[in-house]
Amino acid sequence: MVMIAFLDDDQDFQAIARRWLSNTEFSSIGFKNGRELIRSLHDHSVDMFVLDWNLPDLSGIRVLEWIRNQLGDKVPVLMLTSRTDDDDIIAALTAGADDFVSKPVGERILLARLRALARRLHRTVPNLATETYGRYSFENAQRQLMLDGQAIDVTLKELQLALMLFRNLNVAVSRAHIMEAIWGMTPSPDSRTLDIHISKIRRKLMLRPENGFLLQPIYGYGYRLEEVSEA
Structure with missing residues (x-):
C-alpha cells in the first residue's frame, strides 16, 4: 500500500x-x-x-x-x-x-x-546471484552478506533490510515502505521493531565512512543509506 x-x-x-x-x-x-x-x-x-x-x-x-x-x-x-x-x-x-x-x-x-x-518508487531489481556494493556483497542464493569476503552474522530480517537499503542507495526510504516490504505490516507509531533492526545492521555491517557507507535517519520519514568518500 x-x-x-x-x-x-x-x-x-x-x-x-x-x-x-x-x-x-x-x-x-x-x-x-x-x-x-x-x-x-x-x-x-x-x-x-x-x-x-x-x-x-x-x-x-x-x-x-x-x-x-x-x-x-x-x-x-x-x-x-x-x-x-x-x-x-x-x-x-x-x-x-x-x-x-x-x-x-x-x-x-x-x-x-x-x-x-x-511506478518510480523503489523499482524492482533483478534477483542476481551476487550483488556487490563497494566492499559489501550479497550472496542471494546462500543468503549471506559479506564484507571484504568475510561473512557477517545477520538474521534473515536483517539481511533483507540491508539489501533493501543498498538497492535504494542514496534514496530516502519510508518507514511504511520498509515495514510493509520486510514485515508485511503497517508501522505502529509505538513500534520499535524497525529502529532496533536498523541499529543492529548499522553495528554489524560497520556502516561508517571508512567502509564507504553511512546509514542516516530522516526525521519523521525513514532512513537513507548514503555512499560516502572517506576524507
Whole structure:
C-alpha cells in the first residue's frame, strides 16, 4: 500500500479525492496546511505527496522545497492547483515537482498521474546471484552478506533490510515502505521493531565512512543509506 500525504485547504475537494484513493492501492492522510503536514511526519510515514499551491500558511512551493531539502529528490511529489499559467507550471517543476495537475481534475486523471509516479518508487531489481556494493556483497542464493569476503552474522530480517537499503542507495526510504516490504505490516507509531533492526545492521555491517557507507535517519520519514568518500 502506497501512503500519500494529501495537502489541500479545500476540505470538500480533499474529501472527494481521498475517497477516490480509498478503493485503490493507495491510502492517504489529509492535511489542511503546510506546517501541520511537516509536524505530522514525526508520527506518520508517507511515500508520496500531493500538494496544493495556495495554502493559508506555507505555500505548496515552500512545502515542496522543504521536502526536497529534507527527503531528497526521489520522493514523488504531485502539485495540484487551480493555477494554469505556463510560468507557474515551470516554477513548480523547477522547484522539484514531479508532475503538475490543474484543477478541476477528475478521478481517472488523478489516479493515472499518481500511478505513473508510484511506478518510480523503489523499482524492482533483478534477483542476481551476487550483488556487490563497494566492499559489501550479497550472496542471494546462500543468503549471506559479506564484507571484504568475510561473512557477517545477520538474521534473515536483517539481511533483507540491508539489501533493501543498498538497492535504494542514496534514496530516502519510508518507514511504511520498509515495514510493509520486510514485515508485511503497517508501522505502529509505538513500534520499535524497525529502529532496533536498523541499529543492529548499522553495528554489524560497520556502516561508517571508512567502509564507504553511512546509514542516516530522516526525521519523521525513514532512513537513507548514503555512499560516502572517506576524507
